[in-house]
Amino acid sequence: MLSRRLFLKSTALIGCSAAAHPLLSPIAFASMPGDNRLVVIILRGAMDGLDVFQPYGDPSLRTLRKTLSTGPEGGAHDLDGFFALHPALAPLMPLWQAGELAFAPAVSTPYRDKRSHFDGQDMLEAGTGTDVEAMRLRDGWLNRLLQAMPGVQSETAYSVGLDDMRILDGAAPAKSWAPQTRFRLSAQGQRLLAHVWHDDPLFRPAGEQAIEIINDDLVRVDTDDGPTRDAQALARFTADRLNGETRIASFSISGWDSHARQGPVIDRALQRLGAAILTLRADLGANWRRTTVLAMTEFGRTVRENGTGGTDHGTGGAMLVAGGNIRGGRALGGWPGLAEGDLYAGRDLMPLRDIRAHAAWVMRDLFDIPRDVLERSVFPGLDLGDNPRILA
Amino acid sequence: MPAYPELAAIRLGYGLSPWADPPADPVAWVESVASAAPDGDAFSMARDYLPHRARYADLNRQGAQQDPAALQAVKDIMRDIGLRAPRIRVARAVGDGGFGERLVQFWADHFTVTAGNLFDSISAAAFVDEAIRPHLSGRFADLMVAAETHPRMIAYLDQALSVGPSSPAGKRGRGVNENLAREMIELHSLGAGSGYSQRDVRQLALLLTGLTFRPNRDATAFFNKNWAEPGAFQVLGKTYHRGEGQGAILQAIHDLADHLATARHIARKLAVHFVSDDPPDSLVKRLAQVFRDSGGDLPSLYLALAEAPELQDCFRQKVRQPFDYIVAALRACGIRPGNIMALDQPVFQNQLLSGMAGMGMRWGSPRGPDGWPEDAAAWVTAQGLAGRIDWAMRRLPKLRPDLPDPRDVLQTALGDTAPDTLRQAVPRAESPAEGLALILASPDFNRR
Numbered sequence: 001m002l003s004r005r006l007f008l009k010s011t012a013l014i015g016c017s018a019a020a021h022p023l024l025s026p027i028a029f030a031s032m033p034g035d036n037r038l039v040v041i042i043l044r045g046a047m048d049g050l051d052v053f054q055p056y057g058d059p060s061l062r063t064l065r066k067t068l069s070t071g072p073e074g075g076a077h078d079l080d081g082f083f084a085l086h087p088a089l090a091p092l093m094p095l096w097q098a099g100e101l102a103f104a105p106a107v108s109t110p111y112r113d114k115r116s117h118f119d120g121q122d123m124l125e126a127g128t129g130t131d132v133e134a135m136r137l138r139d140g141w142l143n144r145l146l147q148a149m150p151g152v153q154s155e156t157a158y159s160v161g162l163d164d165m166r167i168l169d170g171a172a173p174a175k176s177w178a179p180q181t182r183f184r185l186s187a188q189g190q191r192l193l194a195h196v197w198h199d200d201p202l203f204r205p206a207g208e209q210a211i212e213i214i215n216d217d218l219v220r221v222d223t224d225d226g227p228t229r230d231a232q233a234l235a236r237f238t239a240d241r242l243n244g245e246t247r248i249a250s251f252s253i254s255g256w257d258s259h260a261r262q263g264p265v266i267d268r269a270l271q272r273l274g275a276a277i278l279t280l281r282a283d284l285g286a287n288w289r290r291t292t293v294l295a296m297t298e299f300g301r302t303v304r305e306n307g308t309g310g311t312d313h314g315t316g317g318a319m320l321v322a323g324g325n326i327r328g329g330r331a332l333g334g335w336p337g338l339a340e341g342d343l344y345a346g347r348d349l350m351p352l353r354d355i356r357a358h359a360a361w362v363m364r365d366l367f368d369i370p371r372d373v374l375e376r377s378v379f380p381g382l383d384l385g386d387n388p389r390i391l392a
Numbered sequence: 393m394p395a396y397p398e399l400a401a402i403r404l405g406y407g408l409s410p411w412a413d414p415p416a417d418p419v420a421w422v423e424s425v426a427s428a429a430p431d432g433d434a435f436s437m438a439r440d441y442l443p444h445r446a447r448y449a450d451l452n453r454q455g456a457q458q459d460p461a462a463l464q465a466v467k468d469i470m471r472d473i474g475l476r477a478p479r480i481r482v483a484r485a486v487g488d489g490g491f492g493e494r495l496v497q498f499w500a501d502h503f504t505v506t507a508g509n510l511f512d513s514i515s516a517a518a519f520v521d522e523a524i525r526p527h528l529s530g531r532f533a534d535l536m537v538a539a540e541t542h543p544r545m546i547a548y549l550d551q552a553l554s555v556g557p558s559s560p561a562g563k564r565g566r567g568v569n570e571n572l573a574r575e576m577i578e579l580h581s582l583g584a585g586s587g588y589s590q591r592d593v594r595q596l597a598l599l600l601t602g603l604t605f606r607p608n609r610d611a612t613a614f615f616n617k618n619w620a621e622p623g624a625f626q627v628l629g630k631t632y633h634r635g636e637g638q639g640a641i642l643q644a645i646h647d648l649a650d651h652l653a654t655a656r657h658i659a660r661k662l663a664v665h666f667v668s669d670d671p672p673d674s675l676v677k678r679l680a681q682v683f684r685d686s687g688g689d690l691p692s693l694y695l696a697l698a699e700a701p702e703l704q705d706c707f708r709q710k711v712r713q714p715f716d717y718i719v720a721a722l723r724a725c726g727i728r729p730g731n732i733m734a735l736d737q738p739v740f741q742n743q744l745l746s747g748m749a750g751m752g753m754r755w756g757s758p759r760g761p762d763g764w765p766e767d768a769a770a771w772v773t774a775q776g777l778a779g780r781i782d783w784a785m786r787r788l789p790k791l792r793p794d795l796p797d798p799r800d801v802l803q804t805a806l807g808d809t810a811p812d813t814l815r816q817a818v819p820r821a822e823s824p825a826e827g828l829a830l831i832l833a834s835p836d837f838n839r840r
Contacts, residue, residue, distance in 0.1 A: 045822030116819045118797060118827065164795055164824065185781070189826040192817045193781075193833055199813075200835040202711075202772045207833075209774030210781060257822035 033149050033156055033247045036290050036325070036366040039238060039280065040142060040167060040249075040359075043273065043297035044121060045188060045256030048311050049318025050303060050349065051266055052089065053103050053331070057082030060338035065305045068262055083331055088270035091278055095322060100281075102328040102390065104319040104358055106336050108299060108351035115313035117257070120298030125167035127356055127379050139170030141356070142248055144378045146172035148369055158241050160251040161234050167250050174248075177237060185214055187265045188257035227268060228275035235276040239283030242291065247367075251276075256297060260308035277322050288324035292362055292391065295320040300349050303338055316349035319358060327392045332358065353385070360384050365391040393704065398807045402840045403666060403703050403710075405490030407720035410796075410804045411728065415489050418698035422691050425529055428492025433480050434521035437543055438611035440473050441514050446608040448511075470510040477517035478755050479740055483729040485719040492528060495694070497715065498665050499524045501763040503539035503580060505548040507756025511607075512544075516756055519544040532658065532688035533649035540576055540645055541613040541638075543605035549575055549761065556601035556621025568621070573597035575761050581648040583657030592627050596644060599625040599632055603641055613638070655683035662693065667702050668709040669767045675702045707809075708839040711768035714751035716840070717780065718744065721832050724805035727792055735791065743787040750779035768839075777833065784832035785825055798827030811836055 048068075055061055056071025070076070076084035077093055083105065085093065095101040110130045111123045123130075127141025146152045147170070154173035159165035168174045185193070190211055197207040231253055238249045253272050258265040273295060281288050300317025316336070321328065336342050336350040344350045360374040361384065375382055394402075400421055401407060401414035408414065415421045448466045451459060485493040500520050507513040523542040527535035539545055546552050549572035555561045556568060573596035578584050602620030605613050615638045624633045625640075630647060632640040648654060659679035663671035679696055686692035697703075712720060722732070732740070745755050752771065758764045765771070789795055802810055802818050814834050821827035831837055 117822050118799065118819065118824055121823075164789075164793070185785070185829070186822055186826060188820070188822050189829065192821055192826075192830055196814055196817050196830060196834045196836075202768055203777070203835045203838070206772045206774050206777050210777035213774055213778040214781065252823075254823045254826070257820070259820075 033151055033367065036247065037242045037284075037287060037292070038248050038363065038366055039242070039291065039293045041273070041276065041293065041295040042121065042125065042163075042165070042167065042250065042252040043256050043269075043295055044163070044252050044254040045117065045186060045258075045269075045297075046120070046299050046301055046313055047256040047269070047297040047317060048258060048262065048266060048301040049103075049105060049297075049316075050301070051262065051311075052086050052270065052320070053079070053105050053318050054084045054086065055082060055105065055335065055338070056084050058335070058338045060303075060340075064303050064338060067309055068305050068311070080331065082335075086266070086270055088267045089274050091274045092322070095277070095281070096329055099328040099392075100322055100324055100326060102321045102326055102330055102332055104321070104332040104353070104355070104388075106316045106333065106349055106352045107319050107355040107358065108316050109355055111299060112315065113345070115299065115315075117298060117313075122166065124296060124298050124355075125165070127167075127359075129381050131381070138166070140165070140167035141359070141378050142167045142250055143170030143172050143174060145363055145367070145369065146170075146174065146248065148373045148377055149367055153245070155241075155245040157248040158238065158246050158250075160238050160241075160249060163252045163254075165250050165252065168248075177241075185211070186255040186257060187261075187268075188255075188259060191260065228272050231272035231276040232279045235279035236283055239280050239287075242284060243287055258301070258310045259306070259312060260310040262305075262310040265310075273320070281322075281324070284324075290325055292323035292326055292366060293321065294359060294362065295322075296355055296359075300351075302347050303343060303349055304347065314348035315344045316351035319355055321358075321362075321390060325392055326390055332388050332390065354382060356382050357384050358388060358390065361387050362390050394707075394807065394809045398809065399703055399707065400491075400698065401489070402809065403707070404698060405494060406485050406716060407490070407723050407840070408804055408807060409723035410726045410800070412489070415491075418695055421489070421491050421698045422694045424489040425492040425495060425691070425694060427488045428484070428496050428525060428528055430521050430525045431484075433476075434525070435473075435477060435514065435517040436611070437515060437518045437522065441511065441518055442608065442611055444470050444473075444514075445511055449608050467510065470514060474507075474510050474513040474517070475737060475741070477513060478745060479732060479735075481520075482719060482722075482744065483732040485715075486722050486727060486732055487729040490719075490723075491694070491698075494666075494716075495528055496520060496524055498662070499528070499535065499539075501758070502661060503536075503545065504758055504761050504763040505542075505544045506758060512547075513756060515544040515547070518542075527690075529691050531649075532654075532683070532690060532693075533646045535690070536580060536649045537642055537645050540572070540580070541603065541642075543607075543610070543613065546572070546603065546605050546613060547607075551600060552604045554597065554601050554604070555619040556598055558623070559601065559621055560618045561616075562601075562619070562621070566619075568597050568601055570594065570597040572603075573600055576645070576648060579762055581657065582651055582653040583660075586653035586657065588628060595625040596627045598623075599627065599634075599644055600641060603638065615641075649688060652684070655680040655688075658693075659683055662697060663702075664766050666697055666710070667700070668706040670709075671706070672702055675700055708836065709768075710840050711771045712838055712840055713764055713771060714748045714753035714776075714780075717751065717832075717838065718748055718783070720805070720837070720840075721784065721788065722791070724801050724831075724837075725788070725792055725796055725828075726804070731792070739790060743783075743790045747779070747783040747787040750782060752776045752779065772838070780838070781829055781833050784829040788828070788832075789825065795824055795828060798824055798831060801828060802831050805831060806836055809836065 051069045054069040054071050054076050071084045072078050075087040078084050109123050111120050125140045157174035159168040159176040197203040234251045255269040296319050301311035301314040333353050356379045363369050397414040415424050451463045505516050505519050507516045519542050523538040527538050550569045551572040554569035555566040574593050598621040602616050604616050660676045663675050682692050682696040798818050818827050821830050
């Protein structure tokens with residue numbers, strides 16, 4: 001693997017001479033970026049789209065899932081007579097009703113079959129295809145978007161939070177900031193730790209107590225404002241920047257890897273996602289009308305519930321879109337179905353569209369980026385297809 | 393079964409790193425110890441301690457209120473010097489194959505002196521650079537003499553004011569302190585329960601009277617004959633006549649170093665530190681034999697250790713102490729000495745020293761002269777493990793914001809020794825940070 005540090009250095013060098021950059025399009029440096037804003041939230045751990053936007057109208061769902069994703073019967077909120085919104089996202093129902101929330105139920109990156117979180121996230125953030133050369137491209141697509149935008153300054157883009165945000169790495173200037181967040185160990189992280197400690201008579205008991213200490217700490221710290229405190233802090237800072245000169249921001253929310261007892265796992269993660277979006281909406285004030293939020297995850301999960309009340313790594317998944325400037329209240333891009341022959345590799349939801357195409361059209365309409373720049377530079381080799389007209 | 397360089401890097405060094413191949417064979421490992429000799433950054437009592445200590449004492453004599461700014465200025469200088477010490481230690485440990493730095497750690501812990509206040513911290517750093525590093529590849533007896541007669545040891549074990557009752561000073565009512573004499577026998581040479589008596593300790597303490605140092609005047613031990621108990625002293629069956637100067641004292645230290653029980657004690661301590669909390673008796677016997685046959689030649693001892701089949705037989709029976717753990721983690725993540733030296737001081741302090749304290753190891757502050765505990769159970773506690781996870785997830789990213797891919801780190805850090813459970817678990821972590829934490833919290837990384 002190409003050394004990341006080395007690569008960043010070399011892109012920075014190339015960046016000194018804008019004309020020499022192979023990805024930089026010859027655009028006249030005109031005005032500042034306009035008034036529109038884009039927030040990309042990376043949902044690390046592979047969100048189960050089938051549980052978030054439950055296709056309860058699909059007759060196969062009930063045979064694939066016994067305890068999960070049971071639609072309005074299980075307390076989910078009906079969206080359009082076919083999909084229902086997971087109960088933990090109930091606070092977002094007013095956005096749905098106001099046309100400020102939409103989702104694409106069956107999308108994915110080109111990543112296939114290996115189902116590794118890290119590679120899946122790398123590809124999602126790099127915005128590349130599967131060809132090897134493109135995978136060597138270690139800068140992120142938001143950064144390449146910046147390279148194609150006129151009037152970009154360092155304040156224009158922000159990565160927020162402690163996570164490494166490759167999506168904004170690259171030659172164009174971008175800032176980063178981390179609030180005082182407590183570290184969290186996801187349910188999956190705790191399970192994996194228990195697994196690697198399991199056979200060690202010393203680490204196993206000490207580890208169990210260590211996890212209790214870590215979780216106790218969280219409870220104590222979070223008593224005042226609940227488990228969504230960190231997500232709110234990220235969103236609050238993001239909104240503050242976007243109310244200033246920043247136009248593009250990205251942060252991540254982890255905790256989606258729900259291999260067992262998915263109920264409480266996804267509940268917590270969705271609460272954080274919901275809180276982040278509501279905080280953005282509240283704190284952005286009038287600027288919410290100019291903002292689009294894309295929440296994307298590295299891949300979907302198996303359509304079948306597994307034996308431990310969870311789901312495993314899959315392929316097609318959902319993207320959530322929110323914003324004061326979108327044509328929401330609808331599902332984007334059709335539904336592949338869950339019947340036996342409709343599945344990918346007999347186990348996963350079939351993606352109907354490349355998630356990058358949705359993102360590209362949003363950027364086209366928000367920032368007036370020419371289609372060929374998006375297809376050549378931001379997402380090299382991508383065919384954008386028809387405009388899904390996500391923005392109002 | 394891992395290849396020798398990999399095994400040795402984990403057991404004798406500070407683990408594997410992506411940018412340096414470990415030495416190939418036992419001989420090369422022993423040769424690598426030379427790189428832990430004092431370098432241009434070495435601390436010195438004469439340069440880093442005495443002038444500032446003297447100035448501080450002068451200002452206090454004049455009355456501290458007279459010139460608080462000048463007093464503060466001295467304190468600031470001392471603080472800066474003191475903060476450099478752990479940073480250089482970490483950077484040097486991160487830097488090379490690591491056997492030499494591991495041995496610095498081992499011998500500094502064998503001859504424990506604690507840090508503490510500003511002055512103590514600086515003299516403790518000078519102790520390592522003046523007493524330990526120069527004798528790392530020499531004879532044990534020379535190492536022991538250097539350690540016992542260093543001002544920091546003299547101060548720490550209360551030798552500085554020990555006065556013989558029949559000496560000129562003693563006649564004015566001052567007395568002897570047995571602390572250094574006791575630890576010299578019990579901890580530093582023969583070992584507890586090896587057949588010496590309280591009378592031996594007392595006689596050695598009387599012999600040691602007069603060995604002191606003057607905090608504001610001498611960079612090395614000073615022999616004050618007005619404090620020295622006159623006469624002859626019988627320690628472990630041998631008689632020492634006072635004579636002129638420190639000669640009899642140095643001879644007594646040499647004899648302790650060459651004692652049969654010392655060979656066994658040092659052999660066992662080395663085996664416990666490098667091989668197992670409960671090392672095979674055959675290994676201890678073999679090391680002790682080498683110690684005796686070579687007259688306490690340390691490289692011979694290191695070679696016997698580096699060649700020991702027990703390195704393989706008892707693999708992963710030791711738990712890395714927090715300092716070792718942090719250095720091994722930094723190395724596994726590809727961090728270089730220059731990165732450590734370039735960190736902002738608050739970052740080094742908050743992320744590294746505080747992180748280490750969170751695992752139960754406060755820099756330079758073991759509980760007593762017996763140093764840090766060796767047994768695994770002392771370190772694998774709930775709080776200590778929580779501290780390691782916390783460090784891996786929250787503090788390490790502040791030391792290196794562009795974290796490497798956990799799968800690469802797994803391969804780097806554990807190589808062929810990574811168990812399947814970990815190989816399967818790491819790619820299943822949902823974020824790189826958690827993948828890294830998983831490696832750094834695993835028994836296989838924490839053990840060596």
